[in-house]
Amino acid sequence: MRWIPIFMLVFILFLPTPVIADDITITYDQVLIGDNHIFWYGQGELISEAGNDFFFDYGESEILTTSSSAKAVGLDDSKIHFSSSNDVFEANFLSSMPETFGTGIFKVYTIKVELPEVNEEKKVQIKIEDAGKIIVSNVDIISSKTDGQYLILNFETKNRDMEITYITKPTFKLFSILLATALFSLLFLILILIRRIDILEGIKMNVNDFKKAAIFESRMNKDNYELSLDLFKLKLYNLLEISGNRFYLRIPFWLFYCFIFIVLLCSFFRSMTYPVEDIWNMLNRGRIVIFFFVSVLALLSLILIASIRTDRDASIVFGLIGGCLVGIILSHFGSIAVILSLTTALLIYFLSMAALNKNLAEV
Incomplete structure (x- = not known):
């Protein structure tokens, strides 16, 4: 039975190791301005299992709040250096508004976002109100479903630049x-x-x-254009006929x-x-x-x-x-x-x- 410990060791070595990834959710809601519906800024949330001494790179996003026992100890461009003790890091942020092309109902929207990150791996969920069809995207969408007024897209990526082009349900x-x-x-x-x-x-x-x-009948004369009305046909005599005890409608x-x-x-x-x-x-x-x-x-x-x-x-x-x-x-x-x-x-x-x-x- 000496082979059992060896087998267990090999089994453990080849077990898939869990990948630490950021969970990101961004919601795009419509707002009514005058008579026009436009998409507002993306309302985002990031949740990550951060280790000791990590960087939070918020990119082009606007940070609203962070929730963690981690302490910010430095800032380098768009990177915030945190000191932590294996805590869950959460951040709420705003991403840019979707770009719009077209007029009236014939509009195409494009979401261009530099995703914030703590870890390179990212599990992303995008929720778009009133979205009808995705035309093109630079990410491989794993699943999509409709929940109420929202189209929900799920994908995983290591890239930070996300671009999704879509049209609304009415369009x-x-x-x-x-x-x-x-x-x-x-x-x-x-x-x-x-x-x-x-x-x-x-x-x-x-x-x-x-x-x-x-x-109506018309003809061209030498010095005028003649238009005449056939009163016989106007009475529809040729369409209606009574013969004996029968009534005919032609x-x-x-x-x-x-x-x-x-x-x-x-x-x-x-x-x-x-x-x-x-x-x-x-x-x-x-x-x-x-x-x-x-x-x-x-x-x-x-x-x-x-x-x-x-x-x-x-x-x-x-x-x-x-x-x-x-x-x-x-x-x-x-x-x-x-x-x-x-x-x-x-x-x-x-x-x-x-x-x-x-x-x-x-x-």
């Missing part, structure tokens, strides 16, 4: 909505190019129908598509504004961008509807439009929105095809 929501709308617009445009022959035929038919139903294609366009405008507008209705008054220029994308998407959808020739075409087009609406509303949920959008499109397609097949079978 992230608006960006997600616009990105989803742009992607669906691109998809619809590709489908329109593929079905361009059917779409052109449908447009020609609707233009001819519009000319027949138009109540809706021109152009009027039908105008109605569909209005419905699409309302539907897409609601889907794009619903996720940001709580910040609608803050959007300013963002409203113009939303109106533009709503109009483009509604027009592309109308063109797709005009290209419908079969029941299968109708199932595909309305499935895509339904999936588009769901995708835009849930766009800020990321991959979940993609899954639900695709599921909605497929569900509309298969249910409509099943209903059509059932009707045909009954006939």
